[in-house]
Amino acid sequence: MQQDKHPDYREVVFRDRAAGYAFLTRSTATSDRTIEWDDGETYPVVDVEISSESHPFYTGKARTVDSEGRIAQFERRYGGGTGQGAE
Template identity: 90%
Template structure:
């Protein structure tokens, strides 16, 4: 292996703030932020938006993010589940 060609491979903490979950692993990812881990050592920390603790595939919980009202606009435009029925209930 050639010297000075490969990035530094070291222990790094990845933190999922949405789930309140963090794990220690080895990575070449760089970070200016640090965190004190359970073992008393200080490690670089990288914040991630989603991890196995918050991803719907792993949690089994589907979530609908509709910040712009797309579902409501679609239902107004093309009709919802009760569109076209008198009384609006199931047939």
């Protein structure tokens, strides 16, 4: 591996703004802001809009697609299955 080609890999705090949740992990992300963590150390902090704590898929609040309703809407709009199209 070539030296001085890859960014620094260090511990960074990611803070979910939607859920008010923060977690410490290793990353190459950079930030000018810092936060003091539970262990007394100061780490760079990166604010994110969504994480596994607030994402609908992981929280169980995901919307389900009404496929039957979409098919009925398609058939109403385009007359599907009635033979009105090609002769």
